[in-house]
Amino acid sequence: MTTHATDHQAAADTVGSIGLRLDDVTLTLGDGDTAVTALDHVGLTVAPGEFVAVVGPSGSGKSSLLAVAGGLQRPTSGTVHIAGTELTALSDKERTAARLRHIGFVFQQSNLLASLTVREQLLLPLHIDRRLDTTARARADELIEAVGLTHRAGSRPHQLSGGERQRAGLARALMTSPAVLLVDEPTSALDRVRSAEAVRLIAEQTHERSTATVMVTHDTAIMDAADRVYEMVDGRLS
Numbered sequence: 001m002t003t004h005a006t007d008h009q010a011a012a013d014t015v016g017s018i019g020l021r022l023d024d025v026t027l028t029l030g031d032g033d034t035a036v037t038a039l040d041h042v043g044l045t046v047a048p049g050e051f052v053a054v055v056g057p058s059g060s061g062k063s064s065l066l067a068v069a070g071g072l073q074r075p076t077s078g079t080v081h082i083a084g085t086e087l088t089a090l091s092d093k094e095r096t097a098a099r100l101r102h103i104g105f106v107f108q109q110s111n112l113l114a115s116l117t118v119r120e121q122l123l124l125p126l127h128i129d130r131r132l133d134t135t136a137r138a139r140a141d142e143l144i145e146a147v148g149l150t151h152r153a154g155s156r157p158h159q160l161s162g163g164e165r166q167r168a169g170l171a172r173a174l175m176t177s178p179a180v181l182l183v184d185e186p187t188s189a190l191d192r193v194r195s196a197e198a199v200r201l202i203a204e205q206t207h208e209r210s211t212a213t214v215m216v217t218h219d220t221a222i223m224d225a226a227d228r229v230y231e232m233v234d235g236r237l238s
């Protein structure tokens, strides 16, 4: 299924129903002759509980889309709203705070810390923030169970398979109950069956936890699990 970027705008625009919204976003990278339009007037609205896949070839702008949607990069023009907050109107410091609070990232490389167990990976940010209480511990255990890693809760990354590492990364991203979940190529390291499982798990968690989820990939086989699929070509979404 491929739908047009504006089709769902009106439906998702009612107050309170917006998880993520990009309006007329453009991102230019590099200068002068080497300047590249990584995002070209992109509009995208994702409601809470909705799972959107963005499919496109290498270099089409998918990583740029996640960087801008997640507040890691300021767009050259256009606006980004997350859970009712205009990300693009915030200072760098405020944007970082909003990112930590409202956005969960699942990156291609799961970025797990080698010395920590699965459970510790989830609890670390709360430990640093001195917010490590019984509620947080219970939430970590619930998420570890949701991604099927209870038997691996005490394992360190080198003791896990690629798929298990990805699931640990997903559980960690969900720890803050983010409004928006941004996923980069979850399937690249995995075989077909495991890829489909990973994507199904992300779809399930999106619906259960009402996150507005965007997953970018060049694997068209994942499309079935998504509520909507967009194509990215030369920085344009259609």
Ligand SMILES: Nc1ncnc2c1ncn2[C@@H]1O[C@H](COP(=O)(O)OP(=O)(O)OP(=O)(O)O)[C@@H](O)[C@H]1O
Residues within 6 Å of the ligand: 029, 030, 036, 037, 038, 056, 057, 058, 059, 060, 061, 062, 063, 064, 065, 218
């Ligand atoms: N820092 C940069 N300076 C200049 N151009 C850049 C920079 N980063 C990315 N680009 C260019 O912007 C375009 C979009 O890149 P982007 O990484 O978003 O694509 P992608 O679809 O995620 O690719 P891949 O699937 O290979 O990760 C590409 O043409 C890329 O070469």
